[in-house]
Amino acid sequence: MITDFVQNCIDGIMVGSGYSLLALGFTLVFGVLKRLNLSYGPSIMLGAYVGTWSFLNIADNIWLVLLTTICATVVIGIYVEQLCFRAVSKETTIASMVSSFAIWMQLEEIALHLLPERTYPFPAFFDSGLLEFGPFTARSEYLFMFVVMLLLLLILHAFIYRTRIGLAIRAYSDHPSASAYMGIDGSSVLFLAFIIVSIIGGIAGFLILSADSQITPFFGLWATFKGLIAMMLGGIGSLSGAVLGGLILGVIEANAFWYGDPVIRDISSFMLLFTMLIIRPGGIFGHKIEIHQKIASERV
């Protein structure tokens, strides 16, 4: 009984580390832009499609797949940044969001042109093995994903809080116009943020898909959903919050799936999200931001 629960939690953390990776990307881009990039998941999906395509048509080399996936995701990320975020005026946040949705539709169709079947195999990083720890088990590729996720969190954290570029990003995200007076070029910050986020996305997509060993066009929607939920659970704008949010989402899902079924799994994660947004909108671990009404936080 209790071993089941613990095993579920382990599974949840393993799967959840994928959510955490996606949430890291979401939280960075939302933190900097203050606008929602709906096409983040689909960009990763298309990037991974390019990866699969190179696997099928060029060479059976896992490094090549990793490289093409990341590069393609970066290129798509830049395309989205230029079209939906740089060109659209900053005050109209909805326009950017809807525009990123339009691009989503575009990306999905491009993916279908690239590889028209419904599912394709995605190469595994290494031969999957079941690691045993006493009564508990974990799959090696998930464990690997977990470790990579933690490493990425550390690197990102160091980058954002210890480097000059990180400082510029934080300054811009805190107050774009004030940072401009300090000589920070907003558009290069945006550009850079999109590149970083796309690299994270490429890595996330690669690891998740190679653990799943297959790819479908639904991956885009799936990734956007899981990343968003995990980000909101952890609290917007916090890197460790994003990671924790992802892990919690994973654990909840794993348990709900074990004791219920896939539908119950999904309902419970949305229920958790909804209740949390009402009771504690700042996220489980987010700072207690008062966003009751704009009024409370706004200088008048």
Place this chain on the structure above:
Amino acid sequence: MFDLRSISKSFGSLKALDQLDLQLKPKIITGLIGPNGSGKTTLINIMTGIYAPDSGSIYFHQQNLTGESAECFAQKSIARTFQNIRLFKRMTVMENIMASLVTKEKNKRNNWFSYPFTRNKFNLNKAHEVLEIMNLKDQRNLFAEELPLPLRRKLEIARALVAEPEVILLDEPAGGMTPSETFEMAELINLHVAPGRTIVLIEHKMDLISKICNHLVVLNHGEKIVEGETHEVLSHKKVLEAYIGI
């Protein structure tokens, strides 16, 4: 009428207002001055219910309004302008003025069924009157975001006026204006805004203050340091200290 008793308000560790008492005298212009960050705007925010004070109480016509919402303050016939101008950007000048009439008492000519709202004769007449007063007639079909700054400030005042409030709180109505625009604003306030109303005027421009205020209150670090007749206050030692920092 407006009666504030030992109001305090902090933002984090910063005490923006500290045990402040203030009684407004009816039907005169009270100037509210003080160095930057002394808590003037915060005081007005408390007097319009945007912030609730941490302690102390607010009475308006002997009625306790402490902790009430901004809507409630508005319905007590208290209007204001903002230091950082706030207008409905995607509405025209005319619509901005009409918006201010939306919640005014539902008399026969201004109820839910007076249709269409922006063509309602009664409201239109009122709006045209204020537009005339504030010299905004020619701009009435422009969008608020297309106006230059002095006209935006005027529109804010026009919007307050049209609701025929008893009290108007003006937060730097001449902020960012040239001397001649400031002069025009002083005339407008003297001629059209002040008569018959209780006014609070925040300003840094001493010539404007001395021209139109009868009574002055000086704030520094959230405390009231001096209060009295304008000419007396302006030559008061403490005021000079606070401003010039001797």
Place this chain on the structure above:
Amino acid sequence: MLNDYLLTVISNIGMISMIAISAYLILITGEISFGQQAYFGISAYAGSIATTLWGWPFWMALIFGSFLAGVAGGLISALTVRINGIYYSIATLAFAEMVRLSLLKFSYQFEIDGEWIGPNGSEGFGEIRWIFENDISILEYTLLIYLVLFLLIAFIYLIEHSKLGMIFRMLGQDPLLASVQGVKIIRYKVLAASLAGFAAGLGGMLYAHSFTYIEPQIFNVMLGVHSLAYGLIGGLGTVLGPIIGVVLDIGFLESIRGIQGYRMIVFGGLMAVMLIFMPRGILDEKRVHRFKKFWEGKTHV
């Protein structure tokens, strides 16, 4: 001539317009809802249960379903008044997905003429036969849809030009300023959300009876995001905006069937480019105002 296929497209435009109007109503009060499809779905199910299982008359079922959707919209809005921006958007998304997933578990069947009829989880809800039982042709049903749409547009148009419309726009542009002018924000937010729920509900119930079969998957987030996009393409300055958006989308996509397979590439790109130049849509507040002035100038002469 009007063949059945064309009629289906036209009636689709009518029904989708209703959910687009619903998303538009939330948009003009300043929030973005990813969840209007939930109200579309709630009413589709409730209305169809009423006609098919309870034998209610069509109009009563239409009102019942939409009313239920309106109440749900108001409730959700009352629960979420404290949050705004992305928090509100994600909360509505979460609610809509909860509704969709619950419908996957929802089963309520009666035995009618030896057949089990009614919603049954992921198998959906078929045999919504009101049209056939009453011998209503596609043309007649399309006219009925447009009658409802016309009434809805007229209603929203009246609201927009009344005090209430002014209040909605005030809320959307600066809620703080609205409250300083005495507008009770929460009350009107809830009211707008109920109206929006009702509008989406009308569309949903009509949709179910037009296709005679519904399943939870129809009411997924794609429907919601599309209906948001319609308002933004067509313009947020008038209730006709979302309808223009729907006509452009469905009409355009249908008319370029020749380049099947590249439609979204073309359309998505066009939409993104358009939003750069018209971030609040074709008929935004300014263009609507100019158009009105122009019109007045003409009629006064």
